[in-house]
Each structure stands twice: as structure tokens, then as C-alpha cells.
Amino acid sequence: LVDKKLKWVDLGENKDFYLPRVEWTKDPDVLTYQWESRDQKKLVMRAVTWPSMAQEELLSEKSDTWLNLHDDLKFLKDKKRFLWASERDGFKHLYLYSIDGTPIRQLTRGEWVVDEVEHIDEEEGVVYFTGRKDTPLESHLYSVPLAGGDVKKLTSRAGFHDITFSKKGNNYVDLFSTVNSPPQVSLHNPTGERITWLLENKVDENHPLYPYLTDWIEPEFGSFLTSDEARLYYRLYKPKDFDPETKYPVIVYLYGGPGAQRVTNSWGRHFSQYMAQQGYVVFTLDNRGSYNRGKAFEEPIYHAMGTVEVADQVEGVKFLRTFPWVDPDRVGVHGSSYGGYMTIMTMFKEPEYFKAGVAGAPVTDWTLYDTHYTERYLGDPAEPGEVYKKSSVFDYAEGLKGPLLIYHGMADDNVLFKNSTKLYKLLQDNNTPFYVMDYPGKKHRFSGKTTSMHRLNMIRNFFDLHFGIKRKA
Structure with missing residues (x-):
């Protein structure tokens, strides 16, 4: 300068x-x-x-x-x-x-992951970080000496802790939630002791959630081993007043892609809550290829997107079928973005297990997607071989047996609308019936209250129609 x-x-x-x-x-x-x-x-x-x-x-x-x-x-x-x-x-x-x-x-060290470094206290010789040492479903605050030594857990409440330290490091803010508790904000000293609430957000009679508590459904978390001994974690919602003698329709609500995790003990993503309140069992499974389980859990998708993720979701349906209250002829699948891609791949490749699907903003052709993301997992598209062809959906379209609805924002600048129109053209050329709902001017997130309400009702009505569910007007 x-x-x-x-x-x-x-x-x-x-x-x-x-x-x-x-x-x-x-x-x-x-x-x-x-x-x-x-x-x-x-x-x-x-x-x-x-x-x-x-x-x-x-x-x-x-x-x-x-x-x-x-x-x-x-x-x-x-x-x-x-x-x-x-x-x-x-x-x-x-x-x-x-x-x-x-x-x-x-x-x-160990078979768990660090989320991120939150603060380093050089005077005390301590590193503060969030991680998944206790369970991959929750994020907690830990400390470890710079000189080496044991890792110490500082947060005590089961759930998800998003930590922000002050510049000097003499206290931190904890943004905490669980799947049943909306976010709370509290101030703590470095030992983990709470100093005060900044936003207790207690669900009392004045809270906007309070009138809906009688309808609120608490999900179950669990895990099972696949046929090749991989442990997969799931979240399961059952309808209110669940009757184990009744056969229920199921929605497999998925994402399935790398760099993401859906089965966590944290607030948000209330589609499952909504559909369970409509009388559906809702099942979400983090398949291999998803995040926060280590590289060996992620890497099976390398040069093979749309393979192990689909196979693991099939394992999830097989697990569900062990329960007498699951109707195997009424298992639907829904997801958006990578979850939309997964919805299409499961419907195309595994129609025996997935009877109806709703795919939102799906990737259908990986050559159309962000290069830094896609090449990480599939390699350079200029290289010889059929990696991109086998990971895209088109080769499997003739396997579609059940009803499929595709919806997409026409102004989507993440997953381009062309992904859906290419698939529309192929299905039309194959004389394959399918359903479409396109949203003019909407991008990848489908923002806006009216759009969200329309989309949720559309998804519910689609599954109701094809699973024979009639509701009072």
C-alpha cells in the first residue's frame, strides 16, 4: 500500500x-x-x-x-x-x-467427527470445538488441551448446540434446539454454566406453538444394520392416536446426498410433522453418502451416484415392512433437490418398494449441475467412461410403474429448470404418464407463504389420491 x-x-x-x-x-x-x-x-x-x-x-x-x-x-x-x-x-x-x-x-481422535473450531484460549491452552463424539445425531461443545489430553464435554442438554464465542472468549452464546423444542438462546461461561437466558422461548400459553401442542407428534429415533452390516440412523413419525392394528400409508421423506444430514435431534423441517398429522407414517433415513459419519460412510457414492443411496433406502423400506402396521402397497417417497433426484431414482429403479413419488426440483442430468460439486463425486465429464450417464436418471425411466409428480421452480438458478424439462420430454416420448406442477418465477427454495401452502397441500393431495385416502371437505 x-x-x-x-x-x-x-x-x-x-x-x-x-x-x-x-x-x-x-x-x-x-x-x-x-x-x-x-x-x-x-x-x-x-x-x-x-x-x-x-x-x-x-x-x-x-x-x-x-x-x-x-x-x-x-x-x-x-x-x-x-x-x-x-x-x-x-x-x-x-x-x-x-x-x-x-x-x-x-x-x-476416534470414530466421530469434529464439526468446527469455536474458540482457542491460548492463555489457558484450550481449544473449544463442536462435534459428534457422543452421537452423530447431536452437536455438542467440547474442549481439549492444546498440549494434548482428554476431550471434555461442556454442553449437557441432549440436542443441537450452535455455539458462538465472544471475541475475548470469556463467554459464549448457545443456540439450542431439539426435534420437539424450538430454538432457545442462552449465555454461558467457558465451563458450560449458563449465565442467563437471552431468549428462553418457553412454550407456555403465550407461545405461538402452544395451541398446536395437542396435535404435536414426537418422533422416534433409531438405527438398524443393513444386509452388508452398515448402521443407518432413522427418524420415524407415527400418526396421532396410533393403532398398531391398523395398516398405515408411509411417506419416505429423504434427501440422501453428500454434505448433508437429515436425521438429527434438532428443530426444523416440519413436513414430516405435517404429514404425520395427516395420518401418514413418515420415515427419514440417512443413507451412505450422507455427512457426519466419516469418509468410509460417505465414499461409496464416488463415481456412483444413485446406487448405494437407493439401495440403502430400499433397506429402509424392508426394515419398515417388518412392522405389521406398515402397508407395503402404500409406500410413497418425497424429496427436493438431491431428494428430488433420489425420488426419481427410487421410483425408476425400485418400483417394488416405492409405489408413488413426488420429486421437487430434481437433478436429472449431472452435466447440468455445479461443476465443483459434481466433479468432486463423479469426476471430470470429459474423461472417458459412462459415470455421468449411469448417475443420471434417463437410462432408468422405463422402470417407472407408479404415479410420479415432478414440481420445479421455473427461475431455479441452482438446479436448472432444464433438468425437469429434459425428463418431461423423455417421458412424453416414451408415452409414460406423469404429473407436473411448475412454479413461475420461483427459485430453488420455493419461498413465500402462499407457495409453501400450495406445495404442501399439493403433495398431501397427491398421496391421498393415489393411496385411496378420502378427507372431509
Whole structure:
């Protein structure tokens, strides 16, 4: 800034790469950047020193499949060390490094994942982080010494804790919820002791949820082993006044894609609550390929989207069929975005198990989707082979047997509307009947109260129609 001269960082001759993160160290003359290969299998972090622009490699990560990016690079104030997160042992854990890139020690370990670093108290020598040490269904606050030692759990209430520390680190705000408790906000000291409520949000007679408590349904959480010994977690809603002697229709409400998790003990996503109140059993399963269970749980989708996820959802229906109150001839499936893709793939590939489906904003052709996301899992579309073809839906369309409704926002700039119109054309050319509801001007989230009400009623009415459910006017 003094001489107003611009100096470019030499990133090498190969221009086919990503620059996902750039961050200053605590030394104002030293900048770091992370270089990621086009195939996302290699990441290198380098330090650049001003004004010489000399570069030094601090660390590198490699994977046979892909590397998950994160924001858990933390430079310590002593200018001698930094904290880094890595999945090199199969689970996301924290590692301490010397500022020159020499590894010092691994701070966390085990078959569970760290969510993110929340604060580092250098004076006390403590790292505070959120993670899934106790259960993958909840996020808790933990601490671990920088010098190494035992991990200590600081939050006590079962549920989901979203933590924000003050700048000095002498207290933190906890945004907490469960699947049955709307969000509460409280102030705590670093030991976890609550100082005061900032928003207790108690569900008393003055709360907007209170009039609906008599209809509120608390879900069940559980897990089972698949035929190849994978443990899958699920959430299950049963209708109010559930009668085990009655045969109930089922909605499999899914997402199924990477980088996401749907089965958590946290507030939100009330579609399941709504459909259970309409008399449906609603089942959600996190299949292999989903997040927060470690790399071995995620990686089966590599170059194989639409395979293991579908197989695991079939395992979920087989599990449901062990209960006498499940009607196997009235099992529907619904999801949006990747869940829309999954809805179509399950309907096309497994009509024996999925009898009707509603697909929202589905990806149908992976060559139309975001390249950084898609190439992470399917590779470069220019490479030889049929990975993209086999992972897209079109080759399986002739397997459709049951009624399928597809809805899409016509202004969707995430999953382009063309994904649906390409499938419309194929189904029409095949003389295959299907249902459509397109939303003019709506994007990927279908925002707006009237749109949301229309969409929910449409989904319910569709399943009611095809599962023979009649309601009073």
C-alpha cells in the first residue's frame, strides 16, 4: 500500500485448479492460500511472504476419492503454531502444527467427527470445538488441551448446540434446539454454566406453538444394520392416536446426498410433522453418502451416484415392512433437490418398494449441475467412461410403474429448470404418464407463504389420491 504496487502470487503454470481459501497469518507480512487440484484429490497450503513473495509449503492433503473443504484453519497469536482439521484417519479431527508446517500433535481422535473450531484460549491452552463424539445425531461443545489430553464435554442438554464465542472468549452464546423444542438462546461461561437466558422461548400459553401442542407428534429415533452390516440412523413419525392394528400409508421423506444430514435431534423441517398429522407414517433415513459419519460412510457414492443411496433406502423400506402396521402397497417417497433426484431414482429403479413419488426440483442430468460439486463425486465429464450417464436418471425411466409428480421452480438458478424439462420430454416420448406442477418465477427454495401452502397441500393431495385416502371437505 505504501508504494501502491500490485504483486501477483505465482500459482504455477497449471491453470486448471481451484483457490478455495486465502487467509492471513498473525504475521501481517505472511499470507496463506490453499491450492486444490481440479479433481479435488489434492490440497496444498502455502505461505507467501511480503515483499519477497517467497513461498513455502506448509502442508498437503491427498485422497483417493475427494477432499472435503473446511474453515478450521486457525493461526495462533504466538505466531508459532496453527490449528488444522483433517480427515486423514477417516474422520474429521484437529491437528496442531508448527508455523513452518511441522506436525506437533493430533488433538482429537476416534470414530466421530469434529464439526468446527469455536474458540482457542491460548492463555489457558484450550481449544473449544463442536462435534459428534457422543452421537452423530447431536452437536455438542467440547474442549481439549492444546498440549494434548482428554476431550471434555461442556454442553449437557441432549440436542443441537450452535455455539458462538465472544471475541475475548470469556463467554459464549448457545443456540439450542431439539426435534420437539424450538430454538432457545442462552449465555454461558467457558465451563458450560449458563449465565442467563437471552431468549428462553418457553412454550407456555403465550407461545405461538402452544395451541398446536395437542396435535404435536414426537418422533422416534433409531438405527438398524443393513444386509452388508452398515448402521443407518432413522427418524420415524407415527400418526396421532396410533393403532398398531391398523395398516398405515408411509411417506419416505429423504434427501440422501453428500454434505448433508437429515436425521438429527434438532428443530426444523416440519413436513414430516405435517404429514404425520395427516395420518401418514413418515420415515427419514440417512443413507451412505450422507455427512457426519466419516469418509468410509460417505465414499461409496464416488463415481456412483444413485446406487448405494437407493439401495440403502430400499433397506429402509424392508426394515419398515417388518412392522405389521406398515402397508407395503402404500409406500410413497418425497424429496427436493438431491431428494428430488433420489425420488426419481427410487421410483425408476425400485418400483417394488416405492409405489408413488413426488420429486421437487430434481437433478436429472449431472452435466447440468455445479461443476465443483459434481466433479468432486463423479469426476471430470470429459474423461472417458459412462459415470455421468449411469448417475443420471434417463437410462432408468422405463422402470417407472407408479404415479410420479415432478414440481420445479421455473427461475431455479441452482438446479436448472432444464433438468425437469429434459425428463418431461423423455417421458412424453416414451408415452409414460406423469404429473407436473411448475412454479413461475420461483427459485430453488420455493419461498413465500402462499407457495409453501400450495406445495404442501399439493403433495398431501397427491398421496391421498393415489393411496385411496378420502378427507372431509
